[in-house]
Amino acid sequence: MNVILITIDSMRFGAISELSNSDDVVTPFLDQKVRQGATFMNAFATGSGTSTSFPGILGGVLPFDFGYPGLSNHNTPIAEVLKNDGISTIGISGNIATSRVYSYDRGFTSFHDTVGNSLKDNLYSYILEHNKIFKLAKKTNQIIRSIKPSLESNSVPYIRAEDLNDIAVDMIEDCKDPYFAWLHYMDPHHPYSPPQSIFEEFDTKGYEIDQINELVDNWSSRRPELSSDNKNDSELFTSTEMEAIKETYNAEMAYVDSQIEALYKKITKSKDTEETIFIVCGDHGEEFLEHGHFSHRPKLFNELIHVPLILFSNKDKFNTSISNPVSLSDIPPTVSRLFDSKSNSTWRGMPLTSKDLYTGRIKNQELEERDYIFSELAHEAGLGEEQSPEIAKISVVKYPWKYIYYNKNNAGRLYNIRDDPHETEAVLNEEVTDELHEQAQTRLSTLADGPHHKTENQSTSSTAVQDRLEALGYKE
Ligand SMILES: [Zn+2]
Numbered sequence: 001m002n003v004i005l006i007t008i009d010s011m012r013f014g015a016i017s018e019l020s021n022s023d024d025v026v027t028p029f030l031d032q033k034v035r036q037g038a039t040f041m042n043a044f045a046t047g048s049g050t051s052t053s054f055p056g057i058l059g060g061v062l063p064f065d066f067g068y069p070g071l072s073n074h075n076t077p078i079a080e081v082l083k084n085d086g087i088s089t090i091g092i093s094g095n096i097a098t099s100r101v102y103s104y105d106r107g108f109t110s111f112h113d114t115v116g117n118s119l120k121d122n123l124y125s126y127i128l129e130h131n132k133i134f135k136l137a138k139k140t141n142q143i144i145r146s147i148k149p150s151l152e153s154n155s156v157p158y159i160r161a162e163d164l165n166d167i168a169v170d171m172i173e174d175c176k177d178p179y180f181a182w183l184h185y186m187d188p189h190h191p192y193s194p195p196q197s198i199f200e201e202f203d204t205k206g207y208e209i210d211q212i213n214e215l216v217d218n219w220s221s222r223r224p225e226l227s228s229d230n231k232n233d234s235e236l237f238t239s240t241e242m243e244a245i246k247e248t249y250n251a252e253m254a255y256v257d258s259q260i261e262a263l264y265k266k267i268t269k270s271k272d273t274e275e276t277i278f279i280v281c282g283d284h285g286e287e288f289l290e291h292g293h294f295s296h297r298p299k300l301f302n303e304l305i306h307v308p309l310i311l312f313s314n315k316d317k318f319n320t321s322i323s324n325p326v327s328l329s330d331i332p333p334t335v336s337r338l339f340d341s342k343s344n345s346t347w348r349g350m351p352l353t354s355k356d357l358y359t360g361r362i363k364n365q366e367l368e369e370r371d372y373i374f375s376e377l378a379h380e381a382g383l384g385e386e387q388s389p390e391i392a393k394i395s396v397v398k399y400p401w402k403y404i405y406y407n408k409n410n411a412g413r414l415y416n417i418r419d420d421p422h423e424t425e426a427v428l429n430e431e432v433t434d435e436l437h438e439q440a441q442t443r444l445s446t447l448a449d450g451p452h453h454k455t456e457n458q459s460t461s462s463t464a465v466q467d468r469l470e471a472l473g474y475k476e
C-alpha cells in the first residue's frame with residue numbers, strides 16, 4: 001500500500017463544490033471523492049497560515065509545542081518515522097515556507113522545492129551560506145530540477161500544479177514501493193495564474209488575471225500598515241472587486257481539481273497498481289472579508305482554520321462522512337497507522353482511522369473522541385519569525401462550541417459553530433467559557449515555557465528567498 005498526501009494551500013472548507021453552498025465552485029473530481037471517500041466535515045488546521053499549519057500536518061504537533069516557522073529539531077516528522085521503517089518518502093513543496101529553508105525536507109529520501117527561484121547565482125550563494133543545504137548541493141541533479149520549472153513558468157512565485165505533477169510522477173516512478181508521497185499545491189494562493197481557458201469560465205466582472213493580481217498587489221503592498229487586526233482590508237476593495245478575486249480563486253480551485261484528477265489517473269492507470277490511499281486537505285483556509293480582511297492573516301475564524309479533509313482509495317469506496325471534530329495534526333499518526341509504523345512520542349494528534357479504514361469499515365464510533373481541538377498562533381504578520389505570548393490567539397473547539405482566546409485582552413469569545421458556522425455572534429455560556437478558557441491557558445503556558453520560538457536554521461537572508469516571500473505576501 002502507498003499513501004499520497006496532497007495539501008492545497010489556502011483551500012478553505014467551501015472551496016470544494018460538494019462542501020459549499022455555492023454554484024460558483026466547480027470541482028467535479030474532488031466532489032466525487034468527497035462522496036466516495038471518508039470526508040471529515042469538521043477538520044481544523046492547527047493555525048491560519050502555512051507556518052502554523054505544517055507543524056501539525058507533517059509534524060503531528062501544535063505550533064506552540066516546538067515553535068515555528070520551520071520544523072523543530074525536537075519534533076519528529078512523519079517522513080522520518082516512515083523512512084526509518086524502510087518506506088520510500090517523497091516530498092514536493094510548492095511553498096517556500098515548507099522548503100529546505102524551514103527544514104521541511106527532513107525525512108524525505110527524495111525532496112523537491114522551489115528554493116532559488118530562477119536566479120541560479122542566488123541559489124548557489126544561498127547554498128554556500130547554509131551548511132544544511134550545502135550538503136544537498138552535491139545532488140546537482142536535484143538542484144537543477146528545482147530551478148528548471150520556475151525558468152519555464154511565468155512570474156508566479158511557485159510551481160504550478162501541472163509542473164508539480166510532472167515532478168511527482170517522475171519521482172514516484174523512480175522510487176520503490178511502498179512509498180509515502182507528499183505534494184503541496186500552491187495554485188489557490190494569490191497571486192493567481194489559472195489557465196486563461198478556465199479563468200474565462202468564471203464571472204470575474206470583466207477583470208483580466210493581471211488586473212486581479214494588481215488589486216491583490218495593491219493590498220499586499222499596503223499590508224504592513226494594515227497588519228493590525230483593527231484595521232480593515234474591506235476599505236481597500238469594492239464588493240465587485242472582492243467578487244472578482246473570489247471567482248479567480250474559484251478558477252484556481254477548478255484548475256487544481258483537474259490537476260489532481262490528472263495525477264490520480266496517472267498514478268492509478270494500471271489495473272495492478274497497488275492500493276493507494278489519498279489524503280487531501282487544505283493547509284488552512286482563506287478569508288474574503290468575512291471578518292474584515294483578505295488572505296490568511298493571523299486570526300482563527302472558521303474561514304481560516306476549517307478545512308476540507310478527505311481520505312480516498314483507488315480500490316475501495318468508503319462513502320462516509322465523519323462529523324467528529326479532528327485536527328490536521330492527526331495526519332501523521334494516521335499515515336503511520338496505515339503503514340503499520342509506530343507512532344512518535346512527540347506527536348499530539350490521534351489516528352483518523354483504524355487500520356481498517358481502507359476496507360470501507362470506518363464508522364463514526366470507531367474514531368476516538370478528541371477532548372479539544374486546538375489552533376494557535378502568536379505573531380502579527382508574515383511567517384511568524386517573531387512569536388510573542390502577549391499577542392497569542394488560541395482557538396479551542398469542543399463541538400458545537402468554539403472559543404477564541406485573545407491573550408492581549410486576557411479574554412475570549414465563545415461561538416456555537418453548529419448554529420452559527422460563520423461566527424457572526426458571540427454567545428454567553430459561562431460554564432463552557434470557563435472550561436475552554438482554562439484549556440487555552442494551558443496552551444499559553446506551553447508557549448511561554450517552550451524551548452523554542454525559533455528553529456536553528458531558518459535564516460532567510462538570501463535575496464531569492466526574500467523575493468519569494470515578498471511575492472507571496474509573507475514579508476513585511
Ligand atoms: Zn499555506
